[in-house]
Amino acid sequence: MGDNSSGSRSPERFTIDVGQDDLAARLRATRFFDDLDNEDEYYGLSTAYLKPLVEYWADGFDWRAAEKRLNGYDQYKVEIDGTPVHFVRKPGKGPNPTPLLILHGWPWPGEFSYPLIDPLADPAAHGGDPADAFDVIVLTLPGFAWSTPVTRGDLNYWKIADILHSPIGDVYPPGVSTVEDRIAAFESGPTRAMFNAVNVNAHHGGGHFGHYENPGAYVGDVRETFRRVR
The missing domain is CATH 3.40.50.1820 (Alpha/Beta hydrolase fold, catalytic domain)
Structure with a gap:
């Protein structure tokens, strides 16, 4: 640099390009405890759940395919x-x-x-x-x-x-359920004056991770917001 x-x-x-041999060896060497009286996971995560997950990460997950997909974008x-x-x-x-x-x-x-x-x-x-x-x-x-x-x-x-x-601020008062209610709740709420909100919107699809769960709507909102300030 x-x-x-x-x-x-x-x-x-x-x-x-992450080396896999050491990680796979450590995963395969995991020693699992006997899970006494924990079928319902009252005492925490069960071995019955954890063991197949570790085995999947050791021998099932195709990390090289994931790397290829990630490297499809220019990384810096x-x-x-x-x-x-x-x-x-x-x-x-x-x-x-x-x-x-x-x-x-x-x-x-x-x-x-x-x-x-x-x-x-x-x-x-x-x-x-x-x-x-x-x-x-x-x-x-x-x-x-x-x-x-x-x-x-x-x-x-x-x-x-x-x-x-x-x-x-996905924070809405009781009784707010529709898209229109969510927008109105923000516009009339106590935090409205704290923001220079250019484009206030809400969607039926997508929650806390809206950019991942509903990327099309997220892209549309970003475009519309910057149209208004260019």
Whole structure:
């Protein structure tokens, strides 16, 4: 990685290629306890459930196929003030693509946002308007997956925000059930004044992880929001 004057380094292309032999050997060497009087998992996760899961991870899951799918997107790593950051980037195809940084939450990986990448970066190829194109970056938060190893123990959300700035309320009152009710509850709620909300919307499909559960609606909302502020 090349150094620059900001205390960071230039991004470098990265290929996901994780060794499997050691992991598989450790999984196969797992020693399972006798699960006494725990058929209903009253005392915790049962061996009857855990053992087939470990066996699947050791010999059933095709990680190489998963790597191939993940590497279908351009992967990068960069070091920012000593903190490693992994991300996927796809340049937008349009007259003036807008930079868009997509983050994940805990404990879900950035991969859950991958269905958003292509329609946001290349809307024309997905029935949209090229004017709605974005330069898309899907970033892995420090401490997750390939944004490791972190070398400091004080990272919190605002310190991570400072790092990420360099490169680049699902809460409803009782009785709220319809899309219209959800929008009205937000517009008339006590937190409305805290936000400069440009585009308030809700959908029947998709919940807490809407970008993963209903990516089409999520893409539509992102496009509409940026149409209003361009």
